[in-house]
Amino acid sequence: MLDDAITLKKLEVFLTFMQTGTLAEAASALGMSTVSIHRAIHSLEEGLKCPLFRQEGRLLTPLPSARVLEEQGRQVLAALEEAVKATRETAGIHSNQFKLGALYSLTLATVPKLIAGLKLRKGDLNIELTLDSNQVLFRKLRSLELDAILVSLDRDFSEPDCLALPLFSDDIFLAAPLGSPYADSQEVGLPELKDATFVTLTQGFATYTDSFRAFERAGFTPNVVMQVSDIFSLISMVSAGMGYALLPGRVEAVFENKIQLIPLKDPCRMQQHIAMVCLASRERDPRILHCIAECRAYARQYLQEKQGV
Template sequence: MLDESLTLKKLEVFLAFMKAGTLAEAAEKLNMSTVSVHRAIHSLEDGLKCPLFRQEGRLLVPLPSAQVLEERAEQVVLALDEAVKATRETAGIFSNQFKLGALYSLTLNTVPRLIAGLKLRKGDLNIELTLDSNELLFRKLRALELDAVLVSLEPGFRDDDCTVLPLFSDEVLLAVPADSDLDSGQAQDLADFRDQTFVTLTRGFATYRDSFVAFERAGFEPNVVMEVSDIFSLISMVSAGVGFALLPRRVEAVFENKIRLLPLKGIEDIRQNIAMVCLASRERDPRILNCIAECRAYAREHGADA
């Protein structure tokens, strides 16, 4: 067992003295007094129970034992530094690896622009993107598997463990095939579609949640013929005529050749509030601070109150 007097601080003082050669130069480098440096070296000798130096006038001359300790102590300090760095990187803290989570639909516009902005702010940032449902993204955030997530928040969302930065608000519309003869300029009553078939995302997605709030308000249980696990498959099913769906407006510009989005009466307040969320305990992480700054810029451009 190591003697309690053998500390990392004393080894660092010892190494500084060995490089400097004099107590005065070591003290200046360490911002300590010469007395403190001398005391640390003497205490180290007591802990090792062997001499490291011989006194020649006012000078301390290293013995072979000091030279051996210098070589091995440098290895210890280097190994400890690498251990600390590896530990932090494994925990995702203060590394160049940034793990961002997002909803599938946000990859159409929001995610590429945010990633491009982040790369301009910090070119050496290695961004790993995870696409998943609202529910699973939150779960991975709390498990420290993700650094920040781009999700849809329910009205009145509040969690003291999280820092939230609103990005924009998106309305929910009825998705029909591009060749549908329904009038795009006229608001539809969802109740009129009670006899139609629908396709939805699986449980846990924000669009699944919003769809069933709208169905409940319209007073009917939809005939869901298929559930899919990503919004791109959902759009393909609507385009092929498998069924109608409720989708956020942000998908319209990209898929206007496959589907049309029609406004619905009485659900104008059902909106997807898109926000960046990170754990409050980690918001001072430099990588997350860069993400917050980029999200603020994006929110200002899109009119959200950041």
């Protein structure tokens, strides 16, 4: 248990003195008298029950113990500042920093539109984007490393600590290299490819999970020749003829000159349901409220465009 004589104010006085080097300069920096600076340092020594300085005339020369306290004390104050920041953010007192997480594939259209809309709503918002898998994004959201995430959810998703706002649904297709045997097919039955080679994302990505659900429906275990950690590498592997893949339709507009997306026959037809997710406890965060409003606007526009309105 800390001695009552050891306080954050005295630690601040000590660190200021260590930085400035003289009682007068420390007093000027803190708006205190030199007597108060000296008294605070002496009281801190009493609380620590060890000397920090050697008196040389009117000068205080730091001992090794003072150097140790200086280094550790700065770490303590830095950690405290982070704790205060996190506490204020949780309580609803926020900065202009907004940490958004998203799936790689959403950077093709969804993320740029949402960020542009957010900047129009709140021009001073400093948006930091993190791209990763569904699994990692959820972990970072719950550890407060991210404010909101754009992910794929099961249709029956229900977590009491999370608020989910649907954006759109996306069909899953067979991704084939241009000129493949299925190039002229209107749709393809996945069981027809039980002897083919496949490329997939690594475990934890939504498209990995959806792919293996489809393979399960098709009744076979795929021959996976390579796993990659982002959807752009996956598309490159398919384009190069390494194997087929199952991909969401949102990638077609950008990569139609590299791969072909072919609809799947029942019972292997599947959809990804894309949503914005935030912690329910932080729903009233003004930055998250701006994000929710922009996501609602995006969802309306997406539906209107799909319906041709």
